[in-house]
Amino acid sequence: MDQENANVHSQGMPDVDVKVLFGRRVRQLRKAKGVSQEAFAHEIKIDRSYFGSIERGERNVSLENICLIADGLGVPPAELLIFDSLPDTASRRRTRAR
Numbered sequence: 001m002d003q004e005n006a007n008v009h010s011q012g013m014p015d016v017d018v019k020v021l022f023g024r025r026v027r028q029l030r031k032a033k034g035v036s037q038e039a040f041a042h043e044i045k046i047d048r049s050y051f052g053s054i055e056r057g058e059r060n061v062s063l064e065n066i067c068l069i070a071d072g073l074g075v076p077p078a079e080l081l082i083f084d085s086l087p088d089t090a091s092r093r094r095t096r097a098r
Helices: 018-033 037-044 050-054 063-073 077-081 089-097
Strands: none
Touching: 018 037, 018 063, 018 077, 037 050, 037 063, 050 089, 063 077
């Protein structure tokens, strides 16, 4: 593999941690539902701090918890794995800080 393509997966996605992408997607869908992180965690019976770490991309989430989250969001579990249209929150933070 040449250096230019070293940071791209076979599906053409940038080499970003899948846990971070998953967390961004969960946050995106939770916010679209209009519920706070704390209220949502309570609703699906997942510890608030654990749920926060999922959204920050710090956890490798089990299939059981993926299904709990999807059910709480009212979407099929596969919907949580659609990463193609997510905003890059890190670059947005850098832009706002200027």
